[in-house]
Amino acid sequence: RKEVEQDPGPFNVPEGATVAFNCTYSNSASQSFFWYRQDCRKEPKLLMSVYSSGNEDGRFTAQLNRASQYISLLIRDSKLSDSATYLCVPKAAGNQFYFGTGTSLTVIP
């Protein structure tokens, strides 16, 4: 079983749409959770951390369900600049990060 499972997509959505990505992880001892964004031919960059109570940063909302080992990312009012691959990243003890394959998003004018 993979450490992190994500739907690779691609998700093609029109500008202004709301889109949600889901992720499941297998390591129940995971301590912290992150969403990274990776633009084409660039390195991953932190989009947001995911807190137990869920958190929001502008148009982005992240949710964590530890019981189901499930993380989600919601993007509202999609912009063309949101086109990228979104990587779900749980972190276990010892600073060990686990990457999924990522979910590809294309926002269409």
Added chain:
Amino acid sequence: EAGVAQSPRYKIIEKRQSVAFWCNPISGHATLYWYQQILGQGPKLLIQFQNNGVVDDSQLPKDRFSAERLKGVDSTLKIQPAKLEDSAVYLCASSSLAGNNEQFFGPGTRLTVL
């Protein structure tokens, strides 16, 4: 704050040749990671250092790959001899032991093996 530095940015070699990549993490970051990212896939951890010790190298193909971080700061990753399937982007990342522990990535080295 300076980010993670990597060099070279691009490298083209023929199979069976050797190649080395260099990484300088963010100052003060104890943990350093090397990842291999093949097109269309997520980053795959090759090796993780904490200071100058190896934490995890379970996915490092040790017959051809080696890495070191002798002084607990910068690191080199070597491939000898290279195979066609080693064509990928090699990403270095670092993280602190304190705070949110997020990883910061360098720009990567894009390796093409012909």
